[in-house]
Amino acid sequence: MSFYAFIGALEQGLVYGLMVLGVYLTFRILDFPDLTVDGSLPLGAAVSSVCIGAGMDPYLSLVPATLAGFCAGAVTGLLNTRLKILHLLASILTMIALYSINIRIMGRPNFTLLGKSTVLDSLTAFGLPSSMAGTCLFAAFTVSAALALIWFTRTELGQAMLATGDNPRMITALGVNTGNMIVLGVGLSNALVALCGALVAQNQGAADVNMGVGTIVAGLASVIIGETLLGQGRISRMIIAAVLGSVAYRLAIALALGVKLGEFSFSPSDLNLITAFIVVAALTAPRLKRKMAR
Amino acid sequence: MLTLKNITKRFHKGSVNEVLALNDVNLDIRQGDFIAVIGSNGAGKSTTLNCIAGGFFPDQGSITLDGADITAWPEYKRARFIGRVFQDPLMGSAASLTIEENMALADRRGKPRGLSLGVKSKDRARYRELLSQIGLGLEDRLKDKVGLLSGGQRQSLTMIMATMVRPEILLLDEHTAALDPKTAAQVLELTQRIVDTHKLTTLMVTHNMNHALRQGNRLIMMHQGSVFLDIEGEQKERFSVEDLLERFYTLKGEEFSSDKMLLV
Ligand SMILES: Nc1ncnc2c1ncn2[C@@H]1O[C@H](COP(=O)(O)OP(=O)(O)OP(=O)(O)O)[C@@H](O)[C@H]1O
Numbered sequence: 001m002s003f004y005a006f007i008g009a010l011e012q013g014l015v016y017g018l019m020v021l022g023v024y025l026t027f028r029i030l031d032f033p034d035l036t037v038d039g040s041l042p043l044g045a046a047v048s049s050v051c052i053g054a055g056m057d058p059y060l061s062l063v064p065a066t067l068a069g070f071c072a073g074a075v076t077g078l079l080n081t082r083l084k085i086l087h088l089l090a091s092i093l094t095m096i097a098l099y100s101i102n103i104r105i106m107g108r109p110n111f112t113l114l115g116k117s118t119v120l121d122s123l124t125a126f127g128l129p130s131s132m133a134g135t136c137l138f139a140a141f142t143v144s145a146a147l148a149l150i151w152f153t154r155t156e157l158g159q160a161m162l163a164t165g166d167n168p169r170m171i172t173a174l175g176v177n178t179g180n181m182i183v184l185g186v187g188l189s190n191a192l193v194a195l196c197g198a199l200v201a202q203n204q205g206a207a208d209v210n211m212g213v214g215t216i217v218a219g220l221a222s223v224i225i226g227e228t229l230l231g232q233g234r235i236s237r238m239i240i241a242a243v244l245g246s247v248a249y250r251l252a253i254a255l256a257l258g259v260k261l262g263e264f265s266f267s268p269s270d271l272n273l274i275t276a277f278i279v280v281a282a283l284t285a286p287r288l289k290r291k292m293a294r
Numbered sequence: 295m296l297t298l299k300n301i302t303k304r305f306h307k308g309s310v311n312e313v314l315a316l317n318d319v320n321l322d323i324r325q326g327d328f329i330a331v332i333g334s335n336g337a338g339k340s341t342t343l344n345c346i347a348g349g350f351f352p353d354q355g356s357i358t359l360d361g362a363d364i365t366a367w368p369e370y371k372r373a374r375f376i377g378r379v380f381q382d383p384l385m386g387s388a389a390s391l392t393i394e395e396n397m398a399l400a401d402r403r404g405k406p407r408g409l410s411l412g413v414k415s416k417d418r419a420r421y422r423e424l425l426s427q428i429g430l431g432l433e434d435r436l437k438d439k440v441g442l443l444s445g446g447q448r449q450s451l452t453m454i455m456a457t458m459v460r461p462e463i464l465l466l467d468e469h470t471a472a473l474d475p476k477t478a479a480q481v482l483e484l485t486q487r488i489v490d491t492h493k494l495t496t497l498m499v500t501h502n503m504n505h506a507l508r509q510g511n512r513l514i515m516m517h518q519g520s521v522f523l524d525i526e527g528e529q530k531e532r533f534s535v536e537d538l539l540e541r542f543y544t545l546k547g548e549e550f551s552s553d554k555m556l557l558v
């Protein structure tokens with residue numbers, strides 16, 4: 001792998017780390033399989049891009065993008081807890097609704113940021129090479145988000161959320177409205193995912209309604225790879241594992257795309273197949289390790 | 295203090311599986327009562343406790359607490375005045391959280407939860423003190439995950455957690471049934487100690503007639519969703535296991551013979 005391919009994968013791993021944190025929050029902490037993310041990633045991208053297009057400061061545009069993501073997640077949570085729709089189905093409903101909403105927001109299926117200033121310009125202005133700017137900025141975002149999430153899981157509210165995912169009957173008996181916890185948790189998760197989408201769009205120079213396809217699979221793959229690398233442990237360790245998993249996942253993808261066997265090489269459209277293989281490998285690795293040890 | 299009035303509850307209403315789980319239950323629980331609840335399988339004991347806790351809403355009837363109608367209150371809201379220990383030792387605590395984290399969660403039962411630290415260092419000494427009462431050495435394992443504990447340890451912890459914030463009423467549903475006899479006796483002894491210390495109003499479901507007669511000031515027997523026997527004080531003291539069994543078999547329409555004592 002070339003140095004540039006490596007930096008590129010690192011950058012991707014870090015920016016998508018935000019999304020992976022969101023997926024970790026729903027899947028692992030709340031035990032709520034949430035597919036809203038495939039729609040809330042482009043939602044964040046669309047909101048941020050349109051705001052920038054309208055002349056808003058690129059950093060400031062992250063705020064409405066994040067809030068929009070929170071609302072999308074909250075809708076899924078409300079569909080599930082108030083209207084009693086199965087969680088998986090509730091999230092799929094929000095996801096497909098978001099497809100239409102995202103096109104409404106942009107006025108068309110995509111929105112280019114060509115010639116607009118983005119969050120990356122603030123760093124390149126300092127003389128940082130553009131190849132490094134993304135990596136540094138996204139590292140700052142993702143590490144801060146991971147630290148904030150670790151702090152949150154230690155608060156009274158965060159602890160109640162952990163217990164909601166672990167033992168809802170027990171925490172209800174201790175006076176917590178688990179429905180509210182789910183709405184809040186799924187909302188926070190999608191806020192992170194939308195923030196990720198906004199940064200990705202600014203990095204790519206465009207938002208596209210289809211940019212979210214496969215987000216959930218990539219997120220899950222990253223969470224599982226992280227768990228395989230760091231093993232089980234305290235929540236803080238697992239949150240760090242999720243970010244590392246995200247980077248490892250993007251590196252693995254870059255490696256696979258670089259493989260050449262004579263005439264044959266992978267194309268980006270093979271990504272989903274490769275991801276499926278990576279998830280299978282990551283899921284079976286612990287068992288293989290145990291077998292080898294015997 | 296807590297009154298159930300004409301409570302009726304059917305499950306699977308309108309289907310072939312319809313069960314009349316509670317049939318016009320009336321119960322007046324007074325401050326300081328320790329009521330043992332007995333009855334055969336399916337008599338409606340758990341359903342009664344669940345009804346008080348708010349696990350479901352009754353089809354008919356009302357529940358009042360100190361004169362206030364709480365029939366429509368959801369479970370999490372009633373938790374403010376209820377402490378619960380379930381039959382399943384895994385039910386009362388979160389396995390992936392540590393002992394101190396579980397205790398901190400219980401310490402805020404019925405109080406708002408915000409963004410301050412869940413486990414506060416100033417509370418640790420109190421947690422340790424509470425745990426040392428049960429004599430299982432848990433006070434030195436505050437940072438161990440609850441999933442590592444045995445059933446008896448977990449049930450004892452749940453007992454402590456249910457009473458950290460003094461409940462108006464304590465609901466115990468066969469909370470020693472899943473434990474071996476020795477551990478069960480310990481947990482029962484702990485229960486009695488906690489109830490006495492805090493003078494708690496308690497409802498305890500049990501299948502052990504000896505326990506039911508020995509503990510508490512009052513005893514009710516349920517059958518087919520109704521309360522058939524409600525005795526207290528001296529009247530209860532005069533009752534023997536044999537008397538209870540006789541009542542029990544009369545209810546079931548079976549002849550009572552002392553052979554059946556062997557089944558106890
Ligand atoms: N959630 C529910 N859905 C359907 N039926 C239920 C439900 N809860 C209880 N029942 C039924 O209501 C009746 C009373 O059950 P309950 O659990 O209260 O009995 P119990 O007295 O606690 O018995 P046990 O000693 O076996 O615990 C039973 O016929 C039971 O099948």
Ligand SMILES: [Mg+2]
Nearest residue numbers: 339340341467
């Ligand atoms: Mg029962």
